[in-house]
Amino acid sequence: MTSSYEDAAQVMERIGKISISDSTIWRRVKGWGARFEALEKKKEEKANELHQREVTPVQAVESAEAMGAAMDGAMVHIRKEGWKELKVGCLFAIEPEEVKDEKTGEIVEQACARRQSYVTHLGEPAPFGRKMWAEAQERQWSVAAKTQVLGDGAVWIWNLADEYLLPKFMTTDWYHAAEHLHAAAQSCHPDKPQVAVRWYNAAETLLYQGHAEQIASMLSQRADQLPAQAESLRSHATYFENNKRRMNYMQNREDGLLIGSGAVESEAKQFKARFCGPGMRWSRAGINRLLPIRAAVMQNSFDSDWQSVYSPA
Numbered sequence: 001m002t003s004s005y006e007d008a009a010q011v012m013e014r015i016g017k018i019s020i021s022d023s024t025i026w027r028r029v030k031g032w033g034a035r036f037e038a039l040e041k042k043k044e045e046k047a048n049e050l051h052q053r054e055v056t057p058v059q060a061v062e063s064a065e066a067m068g069a070a071m072d073g074a075m076v077h078i079r080k081e082g083w084k085e086l087k088v089g090c091l092f093a094i095e096p097e098e099v100k101d102e103k104t105g106e107i108v109e110q111a112c113a114r115r116q117s118y119v120t121h122l123g124e125p126a127p128f129g130r131k132m133w134a135e136a137q138e139r140q141w142s143v144a145a146k147t148q149v150l151g152d153g154a155v156w157i158w159n160l161a162d163e164y165l166l167p168k169f170m171t172t173d174w175y176h177a178a179e180h181l182h183a184a185a186q187s188c189h190p191d192k193p194q195v196a197v198r199w200y201n202a203a204e205t206l207l208y209q210g211h212a213e214q215i216a217s218m219l220s221q222r223a224d225q226l227p228a229q230a231e232s233l234r235s236h237a238t239y240f241e242n243n244k245r246r247m248n249y250m251q252n253r254e255d256g257l258l259i260g261s262g263a264v265e266s267e268a269k270q271f272k273a274r275f276c277g278p279g280m281r282w283s284r285a286g287i288n289r290l291l292p293i294r295a296a297v298m299q300n301s302f303d304s305d306w307q308s309v310y311s312p313a
Contacts, residue, residue, distance in 0.1 A: 086121075
């Protein structure tokens with residue numbers, strides 16, 4: 001999916017040998033986007049009608065598949081409204097895959113995200129949570145053997161997971177946690193970079209083993225010793241204390257679960273790049289028409305969705 005209507009016109013000219021103006025493409029997107037939006041609404045309504053949290057006896061047969069979900073937010077500029085949060089969610093299958101271990105170089109089996117589908121909402125968390133629930137039902141979330149939600153530590157993500165998805169596991173993304181740990185190391189030893197590196201390496205091992213509570217305690221104690229860095233250290237200590245139950249990384253690996261949403265986030269960033277680029281300004285109606293089209297392209301469902309909305313007449 002191109003980043004502008006002008007780019008789309010150039011692609012049509014270069015590859016399709018079709019001359020079409022950017023304004024014509026804009027009008028086409030306006031019309032078809034509304035149909036994709038309506039299709040998304042129908043899917044959501046159907047899922048909510050068929051399932052109200054309780055699982056029927058017919059649906060209660062547990063699947064062997066493991067399912068995961070990740071959520072994130074990004075700011076977009078809406079004309080006459082200012083900056084608003086665009087929430088992006090991803091549902092995916094969790095499957096084992098042989099990968100090369102970054103530290104040992106050995107080939108190991110590791111959980112990976114596959115067959116992603118995307119959900120978006122411009123606005124408050126509750127409607128977004130209902131959309132996530134609808135897509136989860138479409139993906140047979142309720143009968144999966146294992147369900148896992150990953151997030152960066154934002155409270156709204158865990159609240160939505162508890163209310164709508166009820167996952168068996170919740171995990172704070174490893175890479176976000178490591179970023180907090182790295183910043184904390186700098187605050188612990190601001191004038192001794194080599195000492196900070198050694199502290200980080202030791203703390204990283206503790207974090208991976210599931211000792212986030214110990215790290216929070218270490219940072220709180222260090223805050224008492226360094227008044228100039230106290231605010232930063234206590235902030236990081238609070239982050240690890242609040243998320244300690246969701247930082248069982250070694251156990252997650254052993255259970256065949258993900259510890260980070262890096263692969264998911266990299267694709268979600270491509271999704272968000274279409275709407276959150278520098279200088280981009282959107283009407284609310286315009287972005288809501290484009291969001292389902294972008295989701296269909298990202299999850300490779302555009303062709304099948306197109307058959308549902310296209311009518312030669």
